[in-house]
Every structure is written in C-alpha cells, then in structure tokens.
Amino acid sequence: MALHEKKSTRVIFFYHGSGTFSYGVAQVFLHVLNGLDKSRFEPILVITGSLDEPIANLDSNVRVVELHKRSLKGVFFSFVSCLKECRPEIVISAMEHPNVLAVLAKFVSRLDFKLIITSHNVLTSRLNEMWSKRQARVVRFLIPLMYPRANFFLCVSDAVRKDFLAYIKTPVRNAVIYNPVFPECLLSRAPVAKEKGLLVVSSRLTTHKNVSEAVRALSHLDESYRLIVLGDGSERVKLERLVVDLGLESRVDLLGFVKDPFAYYSKAETLVHPSRWEGFGNILIEAMACGCQIVANSQAGAPSEVLCNGEYGFLYEGGNAESLANNVLKARSEPKDRQSLINYASEFTDVRVARQYERLFDSLLMDT
Structure with a gap:
C-alpha cells in the first residue's frame, strides 16, 4: 500500500435472522451496504443464521459472513469470535436482541470499536402486541441497562426515537436517519x-x-x-x-x-x-x-x-x-x-441516505 493511501474503514452490519434477506431491517441494511462509498468503507454483513440463497442485488464488494447459529448463546460466542477476526472500526446492529448482544460482545471482546445500535420500530407497540408479558419485562429491564453503553443510538423516525428515549433513563447520544428505500x-x-x-x-x-x-x-x-x-x-x-x-x-x-x-x-x-x-x-x-x-x-x-x-x-x-x-x-x-x-x-434513495450514514461514521471516528 502506498504511504499516502488511506486505509478504508471496516464496518460490520450485524443482522439477526436466517432464510431470506428481504424484509424490513434487511432491506434497510441492503440499501445502506450498496450505497456506501467502497473506496472509503469496507462493509461486512454478519448474519446470525444461514441464508437459503445468495442475497439478491447485494453489491459484490460486500463480504457476507453467516454464523449458522440459532440459539442466542451460540450467536453471542460466534459473534465475539467474528469481531476478533474482523477487527472492525464500527459495528452497527438493529433491533432489541441484536443490540443487547452487540453491547455484550463489545465488552467481552475488549475491542475498541464504535458501536451504533439502531431501532426500526415503536417499542411500546411491540411490547404491547408482539411479545409475552415475560418477554416484555425482560426487554424493559435490558434496554435502560444496555443501550447507554453503546456509542450511539440511531432511529429511523422521530416517533421511534421519542418512544425509545422514554425507556432509557441515562442520556445517550442519538439521532434520526430516515430509511433508504430504493436504489x-x-x-x-x-x-x-x-x-x-x-x-x-x-x-x-x-x-x-x-x-x-x-x-x-x-x-x-x-x-x-x-x-x-x-x-x-x-x-x-x-x-x-x-x-x-x-x-x-x-x-x-x-x-x-x-x-x-x-x-x-x-x-x-x-x-x-x-x-x-x-x-x-x-x-x-x-x-x-x-x-x-x-x-x-x-x-x-x-x-x-x-x-x-x-x-x-x-x-x-x-x-x-x-x-x-x-x-x-x-x-x-x-x-x-x-x-x-x-x-x-x-x-430516500440508497446513495443519498448512505451519505448520511457515512457522516455519522466519520463523526464517531473523530471522537477520542
């Protein structure tokens, strides 16, 4: 590498799922991954499970790592190993379970990367309609405990941001970046x-x-x-x-x-x-x-x-x-x-929104 050539920033996108990569958070990640400037960033998509088929329309410059795990315990230890192997500068995760796992993985791995946790839905509605009472109690306990330990909390709308911040008692750096929706x-x-x-x-x-x-x-x-x-x-x-x-x-x-x-x-x-x-x-x-x-x-x-x-x-x-x-x-x-x-x-195109993600990455990397 020439002395003047700047090393690209390695960014891991941590996605919890298996089978197809085609709905919700997966599509958001897909568009951001495609839109990132590959001369400046080296994106890696880490998937907790296994894919049924290659991801359609994904930029060939994006490396995909499948952990092939189903249990949270298996995912956690495999992800820690992946972090130690890849040595990212930035990790970005999405939704409650992956966010908590990412916070714990950063602590256990003892690696010095910037962690961005993201939320893509209104938590109150999910607690009331999608989870059992026991699951909801666990989430209510973990979010104020774990989320402030991340470097940044990113939301896809102000409605999501305001709802989540009501559950987080400790101040946390946060912002809204709307979803990239199409190429x-x-x-x-x-x-x-x-x-x-x-x-x-x-x-x-x-x-x-x-x-x-x-x-x-x-x-x-x-x-x-x-x-x-x-x-x-x-x-x-x-x-x-x-x-x-x-x-x-x-x-x-x-x-x-x-x-x-x-x-x-x-x-x-x-x-x-x-x-x-x-x-x-x-x-x-x-x-x-x-x-x-x-x-x-x-x-x-x-x-x-x-x-x-x-x-x-x-x-x-x-x-x-x-x-x-x-x-x-x-x-x-x-x-x-x-x-x-x-x-x-x-x-809301992939490239326009990806530029906003890049500015966030740059600002976090400038922090001491």
Missing part, C-alpha cells in the same frame, strides 16, 4: 399510465398491519374501485373470509408475495396503508416514487411524520373504514402533485 436507478423507470380506481395494499398479513380495514373501506366505495393486496401471512384466511362475507370477491385480489411490487405501484391510483403502527413505512416512499397517491392511518406513528402531516399524502382516522374510504375519494378529487411526490421520494 437511485429506480427513478429512471419510464412512467406508467395509472389505472383509475385501482387501490393497492402492500404488507405482511398480520394483525397489526390491519389490512382488513382496507377491505372494509372498499365496501364503502362504488364498484369502479378494486383492491390488490400484496403480501402474505397469518391473517390470510381471515381476510379471505371477510372478502366473501362482504361480497367483494370480484373486487379484491390477494396476490401473496410478489418480487416486483413497484410494477403494481406504478399502475395503482392510490396506495392504502392501514397499519396500526410503523417505525417508518418504507412502502409509503416506494409507492410515492411511482407517483401513487397515499392514504395512511393517522394514528400509526411514523407515517404521519413521513408524509409531513399530510403534505405528501392523506391521513385518515385509524379504526374507521368509512374515514379511509372518504380519503380515497379525496385523493382522487384533490390529488397531490405527482411530480412533487416523486421529487420528495428521491430523498
């Missing part, structure tokens, strides 16, 4: 004519995603409207039953998981987002980039923030299917300017 190349897609009356929901079919509210809203709209649902999950059978009960079989299509949701956003007139809570809401930006009108639950936390309190979409009263339907009608009669939506969405 810059998507903006060069040729525009597609919108199909009047076509509504789309893109979501896992789980209780808190509240897709049934969109189906009920359709029953308040005339027959020129139809609904396409992209995604699958535990609530599918209940949704199929609801569609039949409301007599909407000819107007609702449950398509399951699709590889290219952008093809549907491009054709849809409006994206409906009825989720009860969201840490960010990537789908809002994805659809906006395709010129979709947006109708979202006003009580879901981050979606109101992402839509700038209605500047870039329509907010309805959560739990009220008729309010949702009325806002779908308003989206047609008083639509947001399509080019303004696309311009706003362009702020």
Whole structure:
C-alpha cells in the first residue's frame, strides 16, 4: 500500500435472522451496504443464521459472513469470535436482541470499536402486541441497562426515537436517519399510465398491519374501485373470509408475495396503508416514487411524520373504514402533485441516505 493511501474503514452490519434477506431491517441494511462509498468503507454483513440463497442485488464488494447459529448463546460466542477476526472500526446492529448482544460482545471482546445500535420500530407497540408479558419485562429491564453503553443510538423516525428515549433513563447520544428505500436507478423507470380506481395494499398479513380495514373501506366505495393486496401471512384466511362475507370477491385480489411490487405501484391510483403502527413505512416512499397517491392511518406513528402531516399524502382516522374510504375519494378529487411526490421520494434513495450514514461514521471516528 502506498504511504499516502488511506486505509478504508471496516464496518460490520450485524443482522439477526436466517432464510431470506428481504424484509424490513434487511432491506434497510441492503440499501445502506450498496450505497456506501467502497473506496472509503469496507462493509461486512454478519448474519446470525444461514441464508437459503445468495442475497439478491447485494453489491459484490460486500463480504457476507453467516454464523449458522440459532440459539442466542451460540450467536453471542460466534459473534465475539467474528469481531476478533474482523477487527472492525464500527459495528452497527438493529433491533432489541441484536443490540443487547452487540453491547455484550463489545465488552467481552475488549475491542475498541464504535458501536451504533439502531431501532426500526415503536417499542411500546411491540411490547404491547408482539411479545409475552415475560418477554416484555425482560426487554424493559435490558434496554435502560444496555443501550447507554453503546456509542450511539440511531432511529429511523422521530416517533421511534421519542418512544425509545422514554425507556432509557441515562442520556445517550442519538439521532434520526430516515430509511433508504430504493436504489437511485429506480427513478429512471419510464412512467406508467395509472389505472383509475385501482387501490393497492402492500404488507405482511398480520394483525397489526390491519389490512382488513382496507377491505372494509372498499365496501364503502362504488364498484369502479378494486383492491390488490400484496403480501402474505397469518391473517390470510381471515381476510379471505371477510372478502366473501362482504361480497367483494370480484373486487379484491390477494396476490401473496410478489418480487416486483413497484410494477403494481406504478399502475395503482392510490396506495392504502392501514397499519396500526410503523417505525417508518418504507412502502409509503416506494409507492410515492411511482407517483401513487397515499392514504395512511393517522394514528400509526411514523407515517404521519413521513408524509409531513399530510403534505405528501392523506391521513385518515385509524379504526374507521368509512374515514379511509372518504380519503380515497379525496385523493382522487384533490390529488397531490405527482411530480412533487416523486421529487420528495428521491430523498430516500440508497446513495443519498448512505451519505448520511457515512457522516455519522466519520463523526464517531473523530471522537477520542
């Protein structure tokens, strides 16, 4: 190496999961990994489990390490070994369990790296709806104990940040960086004519995603409207039953998981987002980039923030299917300017958001 050549900064992205690398936090990591300047940073993706197949669309310059572990104990000791082998300058982890493991691993490894822990969802909602009472008690105990030991706490929205800080008693350095949602190349897609009356929901079919509210809203709209649902999950059978009960079989299509949701956003007139809570809401930006009108639950936390309190979409009263339907009608009669939506969405590309991560990395490395 030439004397004047600067060594690149090694950054580990610590992801808890296995199987496919295609949802939520995985997609955020994917876009940041792809967007980072590889002449300055050497990114390594460490996955706790095993992948079913290579990660689609991942930059070939990103090294992937699979720990092939399932138990938290196995993950922990394998991760400590990985840290000692890779010797990173920065480690970034996501969600509660990996964040706690990363804090412990830094202590046990005795390595001097900067640790960034991140949160991608509203903790209070997860505690109330996704975990048992025992699990919730453990999380409530660990977060104020462990999170302040990290060098930085990063959140994907101000709604997430404010909620989490209520649980952390000790001051911790923190900031918000919105999610990277799609690659810059998507903006060069040729525009597609919108199909009047076509509504789309893109979501896992789980209780808190509240897709049934969109189906009920359709029953308040005339027959020129139809609904396409992209995604699958535990609530599918209940949704199929609801569609039949409301007599909407000819107007609702449950398509399951699709590889290219952008093809549907491009054709849809409006994206409906009825989720009860969201840490960010990537789908809002994805659809906006395709010129979709947006109708979202006003009580879901981050979606109101992402839509700038209605500047870039329509907010309805959560739990009220008729309010949702009325806002779908308003989206047609008083639509947001399509080019303004696309311009706003362009702020969330992989490269633009990766530059924000790079500035955070640089500032932490300058700390003594």
